[in-house]
Amino acid sequence: MEALLSAENLGKEYSSRHSSGAKTSVRALDHANLTIWSGTRVAIVGASGSGKSTLAACLACLEKPSAGSIRFKNQELTALSEYELRSIRPQIQLVFQDPATVFNPNFTVLKVLEEPWILQTKIAAEERRELARELLARVGLPRNILGRGPRDLSGGQRQRLAIARALALEPKILILDEALSALDYSVQAQIANLLLDLSDRSIPPTKRPAIVLITHDLVMAARFAEEIVVMQGGHIVESGPTQKIIGSPEHEATFALLACTTGIASITENGPVV
Amino acid sequence: MEPLLEVQNLSVCYHTPAGADVFALNGANLRIEPGEIVGVLGESGSGKSTLAASLLKMLPPTAEMEGGAVLLQGTNLLKLDRGELARIRGRHISLIYQEPAVALHPTMRVGAQIEEILRAHSDDSQDERHRKARELFDAIFTADADRIYSSYPHQLSGGQRQKIAIAQAIVCRPGLLIADEPTSSLDPMAQREIIELLKKLRRERNLAILFVTHSLEMLHGFANRVVVMYAGRIIEDCAANELLRSPQHPYTQALLKCRPRVEQAENALDDLRIPVIPGEPPDLSVRVQGCAFESRCLERMQICRERTPEFSNSANGGRVRCFKFGG
Amino acid sequence: MRYLTRRFLHAVFLLAGATVVTFLFTALAPGNYFDEMRLNPQISPETLTALKARYDLDKPLGIRYLVWLKSLAHGEMGYSFAYNSPVATLLVQRARNTLLLTITATLLAWSIALPLGVWSAERSGRWADRLVTGSSAILLVIPDIALALGFLMIAVHTRWLPAGGMASVGSETLSFVARLWDLSRHMFLPVTILVFSAQPLLVRHVRSAVAETLGEGFIRAAEGHGIPRGRLLWRYALPAAANPLISLFGFSIGALLSGSLLIEVVTSWPGLGPFLLEAILARDLYVVVGGVLLSTLFLVAGNFIADVMLFWADPRIRAE
Numbered sequence: 044m045e046a047l048l049s050a051e052n053l054g055k056e057y058s059s060r061h062s063s064g065a066k067t068s069v070r071a072l073d074h075a076n077l078t079i080w081s082g083t084r085v086a087i088v089g090a091s092g093s094g095k096s097t098l099a100a101c102l103a104c105l106e107k108p109s110a111g112s113i114r115f116k117n118q119e120l121t122a123l124s125e126y127e128l129r130s131i132r133p134q135i136q137l138v139f140q141d142p143a144t145v146f147n148p149n150f151t152v153l154k155v156l157e158e159p160w161i162l163q164t165k166i167a168a169e170e171r172r173e174l175a176r177e178l179l180a181r182v183g184l185p186r187n188i189l190g191r192g193p194r195d196l197s198g199g200q201r202q203r204l205a206i207a208r209a210l211a212l213e214p215k216i217l218i219l220d221e222a223l224s225a226l227d228y229s230v231q232a233q234i235a236n237l238l239l240d241l242s243d244r245s246i247p248p249t250k251r252p253a254i255v256l257i258t259h260d261l262v263m264a265a266r267f268a269e270e271i272v273v274m275q276g277g278h279i280v281e282s283g284p285t286q287k288i289i290g291s292p293e294h295e296a297t298f299a300l301l302a303c304t305t306g307i308a309s310i311t312e313n314g315p316v317v
Numbered sequence: 318m319e320p321l322l323e324v325q326n327l328s329v330c331y332h333t334p335a336g337a338d339v340f341a342l343n344g345a346n347l348r349i350e351p352g353e354i355v356g357v358l359g360e361s362g363s364g365k366s367t368l369a370a371s372l373l374k375m376l377p378p379t380a381e382m383e384g385g386a387v388l389l390q391g392t393n394l395l396k397l398d399r400g401e402l403a404r405i406r407g408r409h410i411s412l413i414y415q416e417p418a419v420a421l422h423p424t425m426r427v428g429a430q431i432e433e434i435l436r437a438h439s440d441d442s443q444d445e446r447h448r449k450a451r452e453l454f455d456a457i458f459t460a461d462a463d464r465i466y467s468s469y470p471h472q473l474s475g476g477q478r479q480k481i482a483i484a485q486a487i488v489c490r491p492g493l494l495i496a497d498e499p500t501s502s503l504d505p506m507a508q509r510e511i512i513e514l515l516k517k518l519r520r521e522r523n524l525a526i527l528f529v530t531h532s533l534e535m536l537h538g539f540a541n542r543v544v545v546m547y548a549g550r551i552i553e554d555c556a557a558n559e560l561l562r563s564p565q566h567p568y569t570q571a572l573l574k575c576r577p578r579v580e581q582a583e584n585a586l587d588d589l590r591i592p593v594i595p596g597e598p599p600d601l602s603v604r605v606q607g608c609a610f611e612s613r614c615l616e617r618m619q620i621c622r623e624r625t626p627e628f629s630n631s632a633n634g635g636r637v638r639c640f641k642f643g644g
Numbered sequence: 645m646r647y648l649t650r651r652f653l654h655a656v657f658l659l660a661g662a663t664v665v666t667f668l669f670t671a672l673a674p675g676n677y678f679d680e681m682r683l684n685p686q687i688s689p690e691t692l693t694a695l696k697a698r699y700d701l702d703k704p705l706g707i708r709y710l711v712w713l714k715s716l717a718h719g720e721m722g723y724s725f726a727y728n729s730p731v732a733t734l735l736v737q738r739a740r741n742t743l744l745l746t747i748t749a750t751l752l753a754w755s756i757a758l759p760l761g762v763w764s765a766e767r768s769g770r771w772a773d774r775l776v777t778g779s780s781a782i783l784l785v786i787p788d789i790a791l792a793l794g795f796l797m798i799a800v801h802t803r804w805l806p807a808g809g810m811a812s813v814g815s816e817t818l819s820f821v822a823r824l825w826d827l828s829r830h831m832f833l834p835v836t837i838l839v840f841s842a843q844p845l846l847v848r849h850v851r852s853a854v855a856e857t858l859g860e861g862f863i864r865a866a867e868g869h870g871i872p873r874g875r876l877l878w879r880y881a882l883p884a885a886a887n888p889l890i891s892l893f894g895f896s897i898g899a900l901l902s903g904s905l906l907i908e909v910v911t912s913w914p915g916l917g918p919f920l921l922e923a924i925l926a927r928d929l930y931v932v933v934g935g936v937l938l939s940t941l942f943l944v945a946g947n948f949i950a951d952v953m954l955f956w957a958d959p960r961i962r963a964e
Contacts (some may be wrong), residue, residue, distance in 0.1 A: 229593055
């Protein structure tokens, strides 16, 4: 297993100028160190404003970090120009939270899926159509929705479509930024199962992406991820194997999340266990 | 004891521009006692938000209410005109929503927004309104109250905004607060704070709350009673801790299994896949003849396809709409 | 504050640029004031050269601009060849006449458009709204000149109103009140035409801004709190819809000097419009530049006022 992506001392500062002239800057990310191994499942958890989404955006090269470095397959991403990043982007894909607004409402499902191929490859139209159908099957969507628009799909279906689109160029890393939060629990379960299937050990490593789940839902994180990274105030305050983080947390932020997320330690068939 | 609110046989149908009708709510019956916290549990399309909005006739223009009554201490709210309804809203029954950012006026200071509600429902002078609003505010925001009172919504966090929405809703001391997924867009810490605030308000003001949510965890240790909704109907109705301990309806049982349990991470199994409810959510534009859950139910019987079950008493002291128990 | 300072400097820069461009264009246009006189055999070429030299028309463009700038600093705007008097006094008097018209018309237009737009937005989709939108559309399509001539025709035929000008013959001898009445009778026609031509745009914008705001979540939430309809419209919806309307108001102010040229010409109102037209045709350089400067001043000021109002009205802009 190789270290696919490693971030060192990553920092991101947003500065804004108040109307009075005072300059304020917010450290959304501060001295973050993170390593993502290929084919693994990681969850990044934290409260609102803890910096999780900023970290995701930096890792996916959607934001340029103010400090630190990101190495992807031994290439330093912060040193690359926009043109050079073009070949990197398809390998690190990001799926966002809100399935309702992320698609162009004028596109059909086919067009949504085709776009990455049109932009990045020279595949012919007929082959693209066939590939699109395969993608739909891979995410559990019916093959006959190619002609429909995103508005005709349910929230869960739209999120599957977003994942399908992200998978189109066979990314090495799939990052989901609160992508499950807005869905019903039964649909969340289905999408979680889909992600588990995508990273199943039986799939050859080239087609098996590392999956990073960004969420404030510690329950889902604990079930899904092999490793959990806890963030607070732009810092990574604790990280480690899931069992350890849930079983013997050390940082107060982890304690707080655990206490607030479960409230009840668990619900079992025989009654609440507190 | 006379109930605070009684919903009788409420049905709502949405007329879509395409021509199809969506039957969002089908003959809902519900009683809320004073000071009672009733949870409404359901997924998207279950009709829970439609139920919440229809109690105050806050439905969009495409909605049609087909019969039924909403009785607030005897008065049928559905028969009131706009002016009379405006006197009830915010004063006897209040409503808060999922997205507090959207529910607050963007260019009005939040303190002023609370005072506006008082202005609408009382003849108090401006000083009196300010005093009352500040009093409530200080009770809710123990720290930093001054700064927050004169802030604008965009300067505040999601949790703070939702607290302000709650302040707006209860400043005139209503008897019932209808909360439609108020914690769904917040992180766990803010969620906890909101639940604690609501518990406090219930204790201090005997406030009844109708809490709509898709998360049963949210209702644990909070709600007295829970009704479960599916495809526009209430299918189970019992005490909250009973529902957690032994859910009766096959849908409720399946729903509870969908939510992973934290302690399972410690017993790492080979198969991490979470149980799901098979099949697709129901198509609300079709009036089904039998039970709406039938096609996805693991315990379905022939009769489930033929007739819609009625309520029957269940083992845990509540009622359930399922042929397993008679129907 | 920084934001406002920035906008102010922006405005000054705009103004300076406008003067340069105008100066350039007018000076680059072929011919000058005295060319007409060349055709007159009674005036010798030497006299012409002397006149030109006197008015600096033989100096290069750059020098002329700088000289003009210098005089501007002294509060003068150059000299009118045609009227043989300083430009400033001429312009101010004419501008006053125009402003009398346009300020009245703008105030009236907004006072009608705001309630009408709000009323129409509230009844969005129903017959009342369709009536307002429909008639606005028709008015919008009719060209201003047709409107002006139409009203003029009515005035002439019915003889209820004077058909032009600003004052009746011999009005100087009347009492103050009588003069005021005479003035308003003369103003009635041009003001009405201006209001009619401004209405459709204003009403449409007010209507669409308010209608869009009425669909927002906070209006629904306020309704759920029992806020009465009137308060909801005027205290909740309109302030939230104000941003595009404030910008529009800025344009209204900006057009105070420049928007009424056509109407003034048609109704023979002695305002800035006809005066400038005359000066352009006669190549009266400094009048033209001075007039443009004045109009641009209003345009830029209007924009700046809108910026200030936006800053004051919307806390989100203050936060940027």
